[in-house]
Each structure stands twice: as structure tokens, then as C-alpha cells.
Amino acid sequence: MTGNTALLVLEDGRIFRGESFGAVGESLGEAVFTTGMTGYQETLTDPSYHRQIVLQTAPQIGNTGWNTEDDESARIQVAGYVVRDPSRRASNWRSTSSLEDALRTQGVVGVAGIDTRAAVRHLRERGAMRAGVFSGPSLAPDESLVERVRQSPSMEGADLYGAVTTEKAYVVPAVGERRFVVAALDVGIKFNTPRMLAARGVEVHVLPADTAIEAIDELRPDGFFLANGPGDPATADGPVALTQQVLQRRIPLFGICFGNQILGRALGRGTYKLRYGHRGINIPVIEHATGRVAITSQNHGFAVAGEAGERFRTPYGNAQIxxxxxxxxxxEGLAGIDFPAFSVQYHPEAAAGPHDAADLFDRFVTLMAEHPVGYGGAAGVPLPGAVPAGTDRPADAGPIDAGLPEPERVEVERPVLDPGPAPTVSNDGRPLDTVDADAEAPTGPFPVVAPSGSEPDPLTAPFSDVEDALVRRRPGDDDPSDPAGTAHAGGVAGRSGPVTDRPWPPPRPDDEPPTTHGDATAQPRQEDR
Structure with a gap:
């Protein structure tokens, strides 16, 4: 940190003052927070964070510095960065520079030293909002900075995926034998996603966001992948139209994050903005068909409208949440019932985060194996009654779901746990058929043996008795009006009965000399003070 003043300014007028961290200047975006305690390099380079000012809830950031291996895109994507306590020293065998050096080199304006707990609580209560980070020559009177923030564009209606997509198509080859070819639409794809597919024998063709269906037909892929990305899915008309054409051709489809929202809109679902979004690496998700819960990595501020287990009709067949x-x-997930497509709102590729959902890539491979593409080039084989994307349905065509079976809401059946065989012995080891039903039940897994002496046996006595013997009351602890402790002499604070008649504190032997500390004046012992 330089020690220069830096400000985080929110559109509702709240201002947090700290020190400059990274580049000096001005940056505008949407203020959001992420709860991940690790993986800050992956967070900063995730294209889904494009035009967002990210607050880290973890108090200390930058311990492992910056390396050349963990980037999830070609550059840092966040608009600004806010941390509480940046590490003064980077310590990791892979580190090539500090976090602040990376921010400064790539021109990312940051602020450190603010109370991020207060800032996060503010965003939780008020919701994600427009914000700005200002330092150096960009500083101005508070009212001027707030107005500058309010004039910046909102995330609702923001068309951002075009700013992070690849300019040219490229190929990530399969590891080992090539089993399938997948066309991946890059609306903000992370580097680790093609790696996860390639590790399963998939050759991935990463395509620009404005790719037309003719390019897909020419490639003749075994599957189609919709990547993560930034912005409002309501602006993604091009990717939605392309997805509808892919669905008409029955090409197996898998989408994540922004891709889940694109698929949802292609199926006729609405999307909406969350209050403050899901951003972190410990967010639970329920799969309703199995009841399984996965801990997932997430980064999204928009969601698909719907309810758990809901089934609905689409031009391509029935689908389900x-x-x-x-x-x-x-x-957090959609799937076709009558057509080969599914998507999730979270990040199974992690980077950073848990690997609970990595098997979704295996499901995609299985889906491609079970549904080989049988279309004839550009001609396609759409589902009966499907309407090509971008065309109007004739007025006399009848309802769009004509002929489809009536969907039923899915009831999730929870597995019943088998308690196993009934026990044959009691807690004290006797066969159950010899136990006296009227006898007093034991108080624990082992019989309690009464101690023979005046002190309880710590191995067998109830814990409360041992505690009474070890934690002795000091006079006046529980009754200020009885400083001598005569009412409960020898008792334990909070208890009424005496434990022992030994005084507290224990007397010092007459022949013990006073404690001295070098040449200092003799000091009383701690317990005598």
C-alpha cells in the first residue's frame, strides 16, 4: 500500500475511507462481495466479474502472491478490488509477484484498510449497487463522487459478454484418445472448463459469442457447451437464439452459470436480478431427484425464475427445474426431459472451490454417448412441431405444447435409513434377556463406580462432580454482598453446596520466600493479589 487515501463510494451515499491498493485512479462498477477465503487470483481473473468491484469478506488477502498458473482468463477482469488487510509479504513457491504488483501492472484500482465487515453488511441489507473506487488525482468532494457513481450504468440491462468473448475460435485438444467434439460458446469461459472436458477425451472448439448456427453445422459437434459470463441475460438475444437452434437439432447441451440463464430463456423462462447474488465457494445446492447436496463455487447476480421440482413445457419437449x-x-439447475440438455447455475469446474460437482462433466460425456447427433448438416432434424428460432408461429398452429404429456410435479422421496439389527446386550455388557426391566438405567455407556475417597474419580464420576472438585469458588465471585464468601464457603460459583473445606487461595508455607524478579522489589504471587 502507498499510504495515499482511497475511497469506496456507494450510490446510496455511503463512503468508506481507506488506503490506495494497486493502481491509482478511478473505477466504476457494481459493488459485490465474495465469501471465498481462498482463490483470490481465480476470482480476479474470472470473466463473470467483469465491471464489478469485488469486496473480499476474508480479512487478509494476498498471502500467496501472484503466479502464472492460476489465471482463469488472459487478464484481471474486476473493475475494482476492496480488501481489509493485504498481506505485507507474499510467500508461496509458485509466486512470481505480489498481489498489489499484479493489480498495479494491469491497472486495477483498489482500496485497502476499510472495514469490509461493515461494507458487506451494508450490501446485504441494501443489495448490490453501483459504486466507485477513487484515489490520487481522481479524489474530489464527496457529493461530486457520489453523483459520478449515480451517473454510471446499472448492471440491469448491461450487455457485457461481448467484452470478454474470444475474438477468434481456438481448439483445446483432448487428453489422450479423442472421444467427442464439443462446440463451446465463449460468453466469458474460464480456462479450467475446457481443461475439465479435455481430461475426459473431449476436443473443445471455443467459439466467439456471435457464432452463427452455420458454423455449428459445419463443425458437426457431438455436444454444445454454454459457458459462464457477465451481465444481464436479458440482453443475450444472440446466444439465446443460437441455443434454440441447437435444441432444434437435438445436439446434447450442457450449460453453467450464465449458460444456465441462457438455456432458461431459450426454454421460455424469465430471469431476474438477485438482491446481492451468490458469490463464494461454499454455497449448498440440492439435486431434487436424489436429495444430494453439493457444496459449490458460485458467482452470479441473476437467476432463472422457477420453483423446486417444477416441470414445464417447451417447444422442444418437457423440461424440469x-x-x-x-x-x-x-x-440452480435445469434439464430437458424429452430432449438432451441440462445446465447448472454454479461452477462444477471450481477454480477456485470444492469439487463436489465435477461429475457433471462426466454426465455431459454420458449424454453425448447416449444421444449421438443424427442431423444432416444444415438441414437439421427438429422435434415435431418445433418452430425455428426467430420466426413467428402461425396463428392457427394451436398451443405450443400441443400433444405433449401433462407434466406432473416431482415429489422427492427421501431414503429411509435402516437402523440395523436390534442390540443384544445392555450398556453394562449383560445379555438383554437377563436385564431387570425395573432396575435403574445406567447413566452412560459405561457403569459409574462410586469413588472410595472423598474426591471423585475423574475416570468414572459424572463430569459435574469432577468439575466441582477442580473449579473452586473464590470469595465474593457470585455474591457481591458477601465478599468473604461465608454464605457458601468453599463452594463453586453458581452452586450452593460446599465442595471442600480447603481455603482459597491456598496458604503459602511459612518457609517459602517471597517471589522476586531480579533486582526488582519483591512482588506478590499472582494468586495472592
């Missing part, structure tokens, strides 16, 4: 978040009921 398959996953939700137990924290707030947010939709």
Missing part, C-alpha cells in the same frame, strides 16, 4: 439453493430457493 432440477436443482435449487436451500439458502434462498434460487433455481
Amino acid at each position: 432440477t436443482h435449487t439453493c436451500p439458502n434462498d430457493g434460487c433455481v
